Amino acid sequence: MLAKKTPAREEAPDGGAGTRRDALGISRLSLAVGTGESEIPLLADVTVRVGRGETVGLVGESGSGKSLTARSALGMLPRGARATGGVTVSGVDVLAAGYRELRDLRRTRVSMIFQDPRASINPVRRIGDYLTEGLRARGVPARGAAEQALDLLGQVGIRDPKGAMGRFPHEFSGGMLQRVVIAGALSTEPELLLADEPTTALDVTTQAEVIGLLKEMQRAHGTGMLFVTHDLDLAAAICDRVYVMYAGRIVEESAGASLFGAPAHPYTRALLEASPSVHGGRAEIKAIRGRPRALAEAPSGCAFRDRCPLAGDECAETVPAHRPHGTSLVACLRPEQVTP
Amino acid sequence: MKRTRADRAGKRAFAGWIGKRVLGGILTVLLASVLIYGALRLVPGDPVLAMTGGRRLTPDQIEALRHRHGLDRGFVQGYLAWIGDALRLDFGMSTNYQTSVTSLITNRLGVSGPLILYSAVLAVVSGLAVALVSAVKGGLVNRAAGMAAAVTTATPTFVSAIGLLALFSVGLGWFPATGAGTGLADRLWHLTLPAVAMAIVAFGVLARVGNAAFAEELRREHVEVARSRGVGAAAVIRRHVVRNALAPMLTIVGLLFASLFVGTAVVETAFGLDGVGSLLVSSVSRRDFPVVQGIALIAVLLFVVVNTLVDLAMPFIDPRVALGGAGR
């Protein structure tokens, strides 16, 4: 399966997601809400693996299902959703876990950083409360939690950590708040960090700083990270491996570094061409025609075919299976026409 | 140090803000007092004749009455004399009871005060409990609670009073029908039905408004984030939902006191309680203006004091309500 055939990383023993050594193993996860006629599929056959200490990107336009995938690692499925497939975090079966097991998993093994730090922290409580809340939930005594929180604030570059502990979120900039959130996420020494567009709500200069900090902290703590973004360039630059997602499915998996030179899926190439940082000039940016689709409204066969310049009749027949091409695993019938 | 200077400036701003709020409260009470006094002077015909209700008095007696109520003076002088006395807690003499209005009201507060508090506690505890449980559970529980809130809000207090009397007092005989009782336990027992009758509408309002406030807080992203961090379900509710709904709740509870004070008029009359509310009703019908004025002024004062306290508490409950919000 997907995880086994991908080059440039260690062999996964059971050939799929969910080995004990992996921080995260999502295998063939499908999600749907509603029943019968009104069933809405949200994710189909999503397989994502994050090894210990590995940085893995999850890229796609908005609505492609990135957040749903990342949240599934916390056992946070949409209300009334049915799931098939498997989700394991450090060997714990998340989909089968009850309230207590999930709570303990979240306390100790997996942390998530959300898009908007200002919405993530309770506005009427102090920064110190936010940090110690996570530590206290883990069973750290009050004194120790306060000391650890101070230390963490220093580590993420907050000036005057002591004063910061007593201040409220509205007294901080978005970038500073995201640093606080990062400190909180790492305070529990998780094996897996889920970062869902952690810089999208920040201004450009702060983005680079926060990414740098995130990578640095991740390295220092040896945490595996699933980095969710709509920015393929960013993902390719900082990730060991990248999954490209479209309409609730993974359409390509590739080593981060080889994405720029050798995209295998037409969608990946389109994302690269639409990106301003690869093509310096404004005129060269090519927007992807059409609009992104959710799984529920995607065409039959290859979901990308209504936007794909290479689409042919056979693309409508079945959902393309994943197959190796170059350094990628790709779900497309004609990857050789993208990169020979 | 920079911070201490900022702190000192902050404290000064805070003191100024408190000053403004208190001053605003005092002005409100003064304005209301002008209206309350003015209402007496605006009674059609001669207020003294209205007071005496057509009893035959000698011209001397009438003149004495006019003098006692400052009606022989101009509006401004009469008002100043009245408010001056009121500031010293002297609201004059009751024309009906021939005793000082102040002692009359003070005595009656011994019944109305506990009644209002009792009723407020019942309404707040039950209303907010139902609001929270229904917001958290959702679904059928939420719909049932919504219906209960709608029905109780729409039930006039006198209807509740009659219903409770018929059922628990006349029917089952669990509670007395009249009187306020003596001693703490006996008084609580006597005040239970009236307090419940008054609390019913307030319960509905709190259940509904509280439900909306809790539901809104439950939808906030930081609530989900807290859950994603493994904070226990009960702690999430306490620290991220109830805590955040405190500010809007406190505002409503503040308003509630004023409406309960007004509610005593109906309930005390229905249950034969000698409280401020029934005193107001009888004084209005007997045209005992000094008493009516005194009660009205105390009601306004209570309303303003409670609301000012709520305002002053806000910055401590929600730090985003900047102390500098004084400007607004």
Ligand SMILES: Nc1ncnc2c1ncn2[C@@H]1O[C@H](COP(=O)(O)OP(=O)(O)O)[C@@H](O)[C@H]1O
């Ligand atoms: N609870 C839900 N019920 C129905 N549809 C949902 C629900 N949550 C998400 N979706 C849909 O699933 C798709 C993927 O959502 P999401 O994972 O948030 O996308 P992304 O993070 O990639 O922008 C979207 O079209 C969204 O509307």
Ligand code: SF4
């Ligand atoms: S399968 Fe066909 S439609 Fe789909 S991406 Fe490949 S070429 Fe395009």
Ligand SMILES: [Mg+2]
């Ligand atoms: Mg998203």
